Amino acid sequence: MTNIKKLGDSQIEIECKVPAEDFDRFFKLALKDFKEKVELPGFRKGAVPERMVLEKVGDALVLESAAELAIKDLWPRLLREEKIEAIGRPEFSITKLAKGNSLGLKIKTTVLSPIELADYKKIAKEANSAKTDVVDVSDAEIAETLEMLRKNNPAYFKEGARLDSSARQADEEKMKDAIRQNLEFEKKRKAKDTHRMELLDKIVSASKITVPGILMLSELEKMEFELKNSLKDMGLKWEDYLEHIKKTEEELRMGWKDDALKRVKFGLVLREIASREKLIPQEKDLDAQVDKILLEVGEEDRKKASRAGLKEHIFGRLQNEMVLSLLEGEK
Structure with missing residues (x-):
């Protein structure tokens, strides 16, 4: 019993x-x-x-x-x-x-307490109807990027200066077109990310979600781990960073609480929608992603890597992408 x-x-x-x-x-x-x-x-x-x-x-x-x-x-x-x-x-x-x-x-x-999930399809339709896919790239932005490239790659532009004026102009126009395409792509990517976050925020705000303390603690630890790794990649020490911002670890975590709560709620909503819509990544896609990651890392990291752990991480990422694609497709 x-x-x-x-x-x-x-x-x-x-x-x-x-x-x-x-x-x-x-x-x-x-x-x-x-x-x-x-x-x-x-x-x-x-x-x-x-x-x-x-x-x-x-x-x-x-x-x-x-x-x-x-x-x-x-x-x-x-x-x-x-x-x-x-x-x-x-x-x-x-x-x-x-x-x-x-x-x-x-x-x-x-x-996990049951989530009182809002009508996510209705919210998605309303948000998608107000969304625009048009992005503008100004001549000033292109000129600014071109000038930055000149400063960062002086040898290339010095070589180009040897061309006659018509060839140099054609080369510059070609470069401007490439810059425009890259800037458009980047702006569309940022707009897509912003739309997704705003969409999730609206669903979360309209839903009733109880967040257990253990999930908050776990998310704060994850945020600290991410920051420490980022600092390490830049060659900075954790202690030096805390001294520079004049905060203790506890004060830093306190400042992250709102963001941590939002991240946890986003995760719970994505998980709930995936469950209701029965969205499950295919095994072959998981294996392909794991193989790709293992090929890109060094031999030493490959030996230490847990295939099961990687698979679990990728499962969550692919499942979240499936949910977001579903929401973006609501018209």
Whole structure:
């Protein structure tokens, strides 16, 4: 029998039992494991009688090991059967542990509360109808970019100066066209990103979302990790950066709270829409992306990389892209 009690901050407490006959099976498995490890004079390793193994290690150790095995078996099954969306690491407390008896457990875990999602298709249609795909690139922007290229690549432009005036003009016009295309592409990309963020913001604002504290903490840690990596790439030290901005780590995190909350809510909304629309990236696309990343990194990083971890990260990214494409397609 399973009892579930709601606690504060998106937490629940589960009281349950592993029946005596099931726990006895785990006790035997645990004892078998100890039997393979215990060594006693006059016996080959793994051939010590179970009675003597129990005398050697004691019932308590075998019971604890059996409880661990039972919990590993129970937890994923419990989540499926009770339809619990647990996040973070659960806390297990053993309330009853005795040979020949059922195993009593109390489990405390954080869960995702149901999201009261707004009519995201209606919001997307309204936002998309007001969107324009036209971007303007002025002559002044092209001239500014061209001047920057001249400063950064003096050798190339010095070589071009040797051409006759008509050839030089044709070369410059060709370059201006390329600059215009690049600026248009970049502006369209930025406009698309801005539209997506505004669209998500509208859906989030119109929805009711409870954010567990553990997700906020995780997002703040992620933001700190991203900043530290960025500083490292620029050859800067974390301590020097904090000294430069005259803030402690805690003050920095406090300043990130609003952004962290928004990022978590965006993630929860994307996840919920993906679930409702049954948007799942194909296995071949995941494998292709993983292979591409592993080919681009060095040999040492390739050895350290976890294919399963990469796949999980890419799954989320591709799924988010599927959701955003769906929303952008609402007309």
